[in-house]
Amino acid sequence: MDETPATPVITVGLNSGQATFDYAMTELTALVEANHMTVVEQVQQSLTRPNPGTYSGTGKVEELATIAADDGVDTIVVNDELTPSQIRNLEAGTNTRIIDRTGLILEIFANRAQSREDKLQVQLATLQYQLPRLHTSASQRLDQQTGSGGGGGFTNRGAGESQTEMSRRTIQRSITHVNRELKEINQAAETQRAQRDRNQLPSIALVGYTNAGKSTLMNALVQRFGKNEDKQVFVKNMLFATLDTSVRQLVFPDQKKLLLSDTVGFVSQLPTQLVKAFRSTLAEAANADLLVQVVDYADANRDAMMATTEQTLREIGVTDVPMVTVFNKADLTETPYPTRAGDQLILSANDDASIDLLVQTLKEKVFHNYVTANFLIPFADGDVVAYLNDHANVLKTDYQAAGTQLRVELPQADFNRFKQYVVTEPTSNPS
Template sequence: MTEVTLTPVITIALDLNSPNFTYAVEELNNLVEANNMEVAETLTQKLDRSDPATYFGKGKIEELKELVIETGVDTVIANDELSPSQIRNIEKAIDARIIDRTGLILEIFANRAQSKEAKLQVELAKLKYQLPRLHTSASQRLDQQTGTSAGGGFTNRGAGESQLELNRRTLQKRITHVQEELKEAQKADETKRKQRDRSELPTVALVGYTNAGKSTIMNGLIKLFGENEEKQVLVKNMLFATLDTSVRKLTLPDQKSFLLSDTVGFVSQLPHQLVQAFKSTLAEAANADLLVQVVDYSDPDYQLMMETTAKTLAEIGIENRPMIVALNKADRIEGPYPTREGNDLIMAATDETSLQELTSMIVELAFDDYETKTLLIPFNRGDVISYLNDNANVLSTEYLAEGTQVTVELGGADLNRFDDFLITN
């Protein structure tokens, strides 16, 4: 296995009297690690507001410049989204590349996207982020100012302006092209989603903060109830290890089946461009009958993570949906597990008893419309008996003179599908 070389960077952050500042800086440093970088130094400043020109105050910018020279680092990452002018001014002052929080997350997403749709979504978000940040390069600005003997300053100034405008048009054209490609990719995904909807199976979506353990829970449930254990999803102790939504069919011992999806994780201050871009990816969550919010219960800031999840779900239009809160990673702290209180479950994704309890809660909420029915099936309708045995929880079977009497749990469309055979409620 090839060892990844980590790029050293300096992180910078403004403390605007936020009670969550320490948590925000720690999260930024975790994002840096997720992008194959390592934090050489962290520089912070406490201000009432960001300097509109340089983010930090003048003195702190000088300190940052000295730190860049001292460490030899050529990349600085800011904890907030910076304006185009702030980026240009800081880069000029410190002679190093500056990446803001949004740019960092976009880089991570670009490196992790696997499916065609995810790649297009990330590219679209990056293009929209880059468009207002286009500016002529230092060499172009120099040409505009000095001119050449052949054409003078006016000619080159026009050429420089034309180059900037050309870059803008090229970006706009690419944005339009990607949007068209994305529409086609989304049509294909929508077709798949409609096919799944026609299967009339309940849908359950795992949502929550990145690295909370969603994929570990999904793999545990696939191992217990999946049709193919090889269809497990990637698990890695890293922010945004997976971006693509995975959907798996799970069948319980009583023949109840549901579709489980593992969605992209959230993070505080998730760039608006990405929230918008990933609305279609999160459509699995938007259309789900039940959400399971996975929370890293061992993290002292888990309540902030839950607030981030609620805010992000609201931003993409997912509200007032039945939800289980899976307080995961309880094996890392003191206290009993699994422990249930209402729709909250303290659990550990690596513990089978926890997974079984979570499954019981999913059944309780996702199959709440199921009813016990008794049917009398004529002997010449073996197809109905076969369907029920394969797709429903048959509680009892009795052979009578008139046919086969079965007591069975039915839900969804099946509640009305077999009305002709119904003999009792």
């Protein structure tokens, strides 16, 4: 457990009349806390548009400098993505370190990344973010090394240009190298997905806003129906508690099986660099037979969260996958649960009856290709009986003189495989 005191910061936001401004500032505080920081003061300003040079107005920059000095704070977090010149001018005007919203999210992802793929994806996004901001960092380094003023100004500026070009080439080489490594990892992931496709198991992907309860919901399903009950995913009441895309196989009592994946959570204004970098990870959602959007029902901003999720899905090209919406955390509200209206469910991931309703809904959606039929299997073909007992839902078993008679609910593919043993025409079974 990290016992280091949280870094005190000041948060800054410009209100240009957007309806979601208050929510964005609340979310910024949650992001700050997820990065082991604490907000000591929040500063807001109403402007039609950001100042192109300093983001905030000149007077507000002076006010920020005073607040930072009085509070002993050396870091300011800004609610928007800033240009390199805005960062440079704000740092000079306030004598603090400036982190914009994109930089903050990148720091969180860098701290959370565990797998090799996650680390590479975050590294790629960070490099792409740094590339247009090289002038700022190079100037800072040279100022620290050579000081300012005096007759060396021209020499320092030339050195800065040289350093920037050198840094740009280094970053571009690093981007090429990381892209190469990610391509190899993605090829391996594609091979794994192709193998799962050959197994003909339907796949369901949990998507939604970060901290909506996706991992809690997945753990509840894995605990009851998982092939390996101990393979729980990490859960913590924090934005971006985990970046891993976890895939688990669920086996229900009627032998129906599916693959369930828990994808990285979304957040408003998710940096473009991260969306692009995590496109391969989010391929689990793109290739799924069904999406389950998990929404924090107890959060007053849930509509904005849903809009963010759906926008992000469009950005990664997920536009035609069927979706069920699960309003989770109903136990934190006064709303009765579990309930279902069409493809929308209100439930709690901590409630067994809620999980039962969810499973019933999922099975209706992904096992529509199942049929029920009667088979008569000669005793000599006992391996077929064994297979059906292990992989299908055997509803009835009778022993006849000619062999074993089974009434079985099974996938269309298995029905076609054993069609020679059918003694009655199949009936469709959507669940």
